[in-house]
Amino acid sequence: MDDMKVNQNPKLGSIDRPNSYIGRSLPRENAKKHLDGGGQFVDDLVLPRMLHVAFLRSPFAHAEIKSINVDEAKKSSGVFDVYTAKEIDEFCKPWVGTLGHLGEMRSPEQTPLAKKTARWQGEPVAVVIANNRAQAEDALELIEVDWVEKDAQVDMETALDENAVIIHPELGNNLFWTRTVNQGDVVKAFEESHEVVETTLDFARHTGVTLESRGIVADWNKAETKMTIYHNGQAPHMMQHIIAKHLDVNEGLVRIVSRDVGGSFGIKVHVYPDEMAVAAISKKLGRPIKFIADRLESFTTDIHARCHKISGKLGVDKEGKILAMEINDLSGIGPFSMYPRTSAIETNQVLNLSGAPYIIPNYKAVGTVVFQNKTPMCQYRAVGHPIAVAITEALIDKAATKIGLTLDKIRKINFIPDNAYPNKCPSGVPLEDLSHQASMDKLLGMMNIAEIEKQKEDDLAKGVLTGYGVIAMCEVTNPSPLFYGVGGAHISSQDGASIRLEGSGAIHLSSSITEQGQGTEAIMKQIAADQLGVSMDTVRVTLGDTDATPYGGGTWASRGAGIGGEAVLKAARTLKNNILDIAAAIMQTNKDTLDIENNVVIRKNGEEGISLQKLAETVYYRGHEIPKGTNPELLATASFLIEGIPFVFTNSAMGCHVSIDQDTGIVKINKFWAVEDCGTQINPKLVEEQIKGGVVQGIGGALFEECVYDDQGNMQNATMADYLVPMAYEMPDIIVDHVTTNSGRSIIGAKGAGEAGTGGAPAVIMNAINNALGKVGSEVTSQPITPEKILKSMNKI
Amino acid sequence: MSIKNSVNISLSVNGESFDNVTVPTRQHLADFLRSQGLTGTHLGCEQGACGACTIEMDGKAVRSCLILASQANGSLITTVEGFDDEVMEKVKINFLKHNAFQCGFCSPGMLMTTKEIISSKKKLSRDEIRSEISGNYCRCTGYQSIVDAIEESINEIN
Numbered sequence: 001m002d003d004m005k006v007n008q009n010p011k012l013g014s015i016d017r018p019n020s021y022i023g024r025s026l027p028r029e030n031a032k033k034h035l036d037g038g039g040q041f042v043d044d045l046v047l048p049r050m051l052h053v054a055f056l057r058s059p060f061a062h063a064e065i066k067s068i069n070v071d072e073a074k075k076s077s078g079v080f081d082v083y084t085a086k087e088i089d090e091f092c093k094p095w096v097g098t099l100g101h102l103g104e105m106r107s108p109e110q111t112p113l114a115k116k117t118a119r120w121q122g123e124p125v126a127v128v129i130a131n132n133r134a135q136a137e138d139a140l141e142l143i144e145v146d147w148v149e150k151d152a153q154v155d156m157e158t159a160l161d162e163n164a165v166i167i168h169p170e171l172g173n174n175l176f177w178t179r180t181v182n183q184g185d186v187v188k189a190f191e192e193s194h195e196v197v198e199t200t201l202d203f204a205r206h207t208g209v210t211l212e213s214r215g216i217v218a219d220w221n222k223a224e225t226k227m228t229i230y231h232n233g234q235a236p237h238m239m240q241h242i243i244a245k246h247l248d249v250n251e252g253l254v255r256i257v258s259r260d261v262g263g264s265f266g267i268k269v270h271v272y273p274d275e276m277a278v279a280a281i282s283k284k285l286g287r288p289i290k291f292i293a294d295r296l297e298s299f300t301t302d303i304h305a306r307c308h309k310i311s312g313k314l315g316v317d318k319e320g321k322i323l324a325m326e327i328n329d330l331s332g333i334g335p336f337s338m339y340p341r342t343s344a345i346e347t348n349q350v351l352n353l354s355g356a357p358y359i360i361p362n363y364k365a366v367g368t369v370v371f372q373n374k375t376p377m378c379q380y381r382a383v384g385h386p387i388a389v390a391i392t393e394a395l396i397d398k399a400a401t402k403i404g405l406t407l408d409k410i411r412k413i414n415f416i417p418d419n420a421y422p423n424k425c426p427s428g429v430p431l432e433d434l435s436h437q438a439s440m441d442k443l444l445g446m447m448n449i450a451e452i453e454k455q456k457e458d459d460l461a462k463g464v465l466t467g468y469g470v471i472a473m474c475e476v477t478n479p480s481p482l483f484y485g486v487g488g489a490h491i492s493s494q495d496g497a498s499i500r501l502e503g504s505g506a507i508h509l510s511s512s513i514t515e516q517g518q519g520t521e522a523i524m525k526q527i528a529a530d531q532l533g534v535s536m537d538t539v540r541v542t543l544g545d546t547d548a549t550p551y552g553g554g555t556w557a558s559r560g561a562g563i564g565g566e567a568v569l570k571a572a573r574t575l576k577n578n579i580l581d582i583a584a585a586i587m588q589t590n591k592d593t594l595d596i597e598n599n600v601v602i603r604k605n606g607e608e609g610i611s612l613q614k615l616a617e618t619v620y621y622r623g624h625e626i627p628k629g630t631n632p633e634l635l636a637t638a639s640f641l642i643e644g645i646p647f648v649f650t651n652s653a654m655g656c657h658v659s660i661d662q663d664t665g666i667v668k669i670n671k672f673w674a675v676e677d678c679g680t681q682i683n684p685k686l687v688e689e690q691i692k693g694g695v696v697q698g699i700g701g702a703l704f705e706e707c708v709y710d711d712q713g714n715m716q717n718a719t720m721a722d723y724l725v726p727m728a729y730e731m732p733d734i735i736v737d738h739v740t741t742n743s744g745r746s747i748i749g750a751k752g753a754g755e756a757g758t759g760g761a762p763a764v765i766m767n768a769i770n771n772a773l774g775k776v777g778s779e780v781t782s783q784p785i786t787p788e789k790i791l792k793s794m795n796k797i
Numbered sequence: 798m799s800i801k802n803s804v805n806i807s808l809s810v811n812g813e814s815f816d817n818v819t820v821p822t823r824q825h826l827a828d829f830l831r832s833q834g835l836t837g838t839h840l841g842c843e844q845g846a847c848g849a850c851t852i853e854m855d856g857k858a859v860r861s862c863l864i865l866a867s868q869a870n871g872s873l874i875t876t877v878e879g880f881d882d883e884v885m886e887k888v889k890i891n892f893l894k895h896n897a898f899q900c901g902f903c904s905p906g907m908l909m910t911t912k913e914i915i916s917s918k919k920k921l922s923r924d925e926i927r928s929e930i931s932g933n934y935c936r937c938t939g940y941q942s943i944v945d946a947i948e949e950s951i952n953e954i955n
Contacts, residue, residue, distance in 0.1 A: 027893045034901025035889040037837015037877035044836035211841045211902040211936050262902030263936045295842040517899030517937050696939030720846035728927040728940040
């Protein structure tokens with residue numbers, strides 16, 4: 001790809017100049033350490049006098065804890081102490097996972113360790129503190145708990161029945177939250193429709209499976225009354241606030257350090273009971289405490305996602321124009337709403353995003369979220385998107401078949417036209433700067449559907465079922481304060497950047513955005529060097545340390561480039577301005593005659609300039625040489641937040657081609673195409689990698705991934721050998737291209753790109769499979785779409 | 798008969814000799830290496846499934862979480878920290894060029910598997926490369942960029 005062509009944003013200056021780095025696929029030089037084994041992950045950290053913990057976790061999905069006897073465990077070799085809720089609660093206040101802006105949510109107080117009742121298999125109930133993890137685990141076996149197992153409410157579909165097991169008796173029933181969206185008059189519109197199609201889809205629970213498990217080292221320094229936490233999280237400043245609030249520490253004396261993070265995908269942005277317990281133990285003992293989840297703990301205590309059953313109805317007129325859409329979504333979130341983001345957001349996004357690319361004048365959506373005795377469920381990559389996109393696109397395919405339109409035609413006649421933005425989702429959520437028409441056209445150009453259709457008939461003659469799908473979608477990125485802050489959560493929607501010229505002529509940049517492998521450090525460096533006019537190797541970046549970076553939200557919801565990047569751009573422009581002011585004073589000339597190129601303040605007329613190193617040395621060491629009254633500030637800080645709208649949306653079009661083995665039910669993805677419009681791409685290669693990696697996670701959800709539970713609430717496949725994720729062999733090469741519509745909300749014009757693949761792949765794969773199965777009159781509606789489900793749909797088993 | 802809680806072992810890691818080191822009998826090799834400060838060997842599952850802890854032991858790529866430290870007595874071990882030969886430098890350049898890793902947690906194991914692929918001297922197709930690395934989880938990249946990097950390395954080196 002000619003990476004220069006993607007930079008089509010005139011606000012960023014000419015691309016034909018030295019140090020023009022925005023829009024170039026430069027390699028991540030900073031990441032080379034990972035290839036030398038030099039990453040610094042939490043488990044790599046060893047501190048003096050550090051102790052290790054292991055948690056005793058409930059073996060039951062629902063059980064009363066009559067008593068816990070830790071006497072024998074305390075005597076075990078290497079054990080320092082054993083705590084239950086009583087000891088931990090003294091040092092950590094409980095929390096509640098509700099927010100105020102989305103109507104009434106009901107979730108009870110949660111403490112680090114369960115007290116009288118355990119409500120999911122894996123909930124921590126006691127903790128052993130020992131010299132090493134192995135000794136801590138030895139002692140777990142000596143803890144005696146008098147359990148009284150209770151009936152578990154496992155199935156979300158019966159959670160609101162009269163005879164359901166009530167998980168929190170004080171709430172009266174298992175309802176956490178419900179919301180209804182009603183735009184127009186769907187009843188009337190369905191009556192007036194030429195055809196009405198319906199479907200019901202199931203989405204299994206799955207989870208993030210970050211290769212590096214959750215980990216924390218908490219280090220309470222009694223002398224300084226300071227808490228330092230090394231944590232593989234995504235939002236250090238959020239954690240700073242949470243730790244201060246619940247452990248009663250001055251917020252200014254809490255330092256959160258997030259160095260290298262081995263994958264996050266939204267899993268590591270939540271507050272986990274075991275991690276809060278570790279911080280409490282450190283405060284109680286005044287010693288560093290390490291906890292690294294093992295893989296069983298990851299599967300049973302990392303948040304799960306999806307777990308939805310959604311029914312939908314779509315009414316179209318004779319020409320295939322959509323008149324009405326109605327959806328009804330049910331989701332199960334485990335026994336607690338997660339803190340502080342709540343577990344309502346996935347369902348909320350399903351309601352917000354369904355039908356988003358299309359003009360749908362009448363829209364009704366009902367979401368119901370219930371408690372159950374399974375691992376807590378919360379926001380994971382592409383929150384709600386897979387469900388919203390799959391229901392919309394499945395209904396549209398059905399409508400196309402019913403009235404005899406091609407799959408692309410029915411979409412094209414219903415898209416909100418590219419020139420009709422700003423506009424709104426059917427739910428009323430504002431949309432702007434999108435390009436569904438151009439993106440679909442580009443996708444169709446890449447796919448060659450005529451050839452695929454022809455091949456389909458040839459394949460069928462040979463007994464092979466093949467099919468294809470195309471979908472369009474909107475992707476939530478760059479959230480504004482209207483996402484969480486408005487509801488009372490201390491989650492910053494603002495991000496900051498601080499940039500300085502140092503005495504050596506080097507540039508130091510710090511940002512509140514964090515790195516989990518997306519390439520945050522690389523793109524920040526590109527923006528800073530580009531805007532300042534310095535070489536890339538001049539810039540050093542600090543991220544992930546609340547003591548060293550500006551305040552801000554961190555990395556989640558695809559907000560790094562669009563929000564954090566804009567802050568870097570603004571700070572770099574301010575610093576450049578300051579540098580030119582100083583240079584003009586030193587050089588006794590007008591600032592407009594100067595610019596910075598290749599680390600030198602140049603005179604535009606070609607006469608000799610002054611290097612940034614020389615300028616910095618003059619300011620810092622020989623300040624008496626600069627004219628009196630010159631502002632010597634070589635440090636600039638800037639912030640950015642999205643105002644006035646809830647999100648900056650990206651849009652995507654995707655297509656795929658599949659073959660189905662009629663004897664085994666195995667699906668092969670032959671090709672996968674994605675077109676993304678994320679506005680300015682700071683580093684096109686990194687954008688492409690976000691999309692490809694995202695698509696593969698989406699394929700995981702569509703075909704493989706499921707947290708399988710028995711009817712007592714025992715997770716059945718909590719190992720990496722039993723829980724299937726996509727491996728290299730089953731995955732296709734993915735072809736990615738772009739349409740560029742810059743966001744008008746910022747100078748940089750970037751939107752996010754991390755969610756679409758995961759959000760769209762499940763829909764397009766399901767549609768392609770059903771396109772193939774249509775030839776034999778069958779259909780699948782439940783994800784993951786396993787070979788067994790396909791064979792069952794064909795009545796083969 | 799009494800059960801010994803520790804044993805003494807001697808081995809070579811990345812050319813450095815460890816003589817008569819006392820290790821817990823139950824300690825696996827990955828934990829031993831990490832306890833020596835060689836934290837490039839990562840643990841993703843400790844069940845032999847994910848491949849992050851793959852190291853080279855006596856010329857073969859093995860899961861260091863499935864081998865006890867005591868079993869490595871007398872072995873020659875190479876970990877990611879020891880990848881400094883010309884071939885692996887080329888591989889690393891290609892991994893960087895193709896962005897064949899994001900978070901970097903799988904990379905040490907992925908590089909070790911790549912080393913084994915390259916030393917087999919076979920010209921592999923993309924599908925064959927995909928098959929060869931199917932014992933290594935990567936959750937970030939979707940694998941395509943890793944296949945690109947390995948393909949280019951094979952073409953360059955073999």
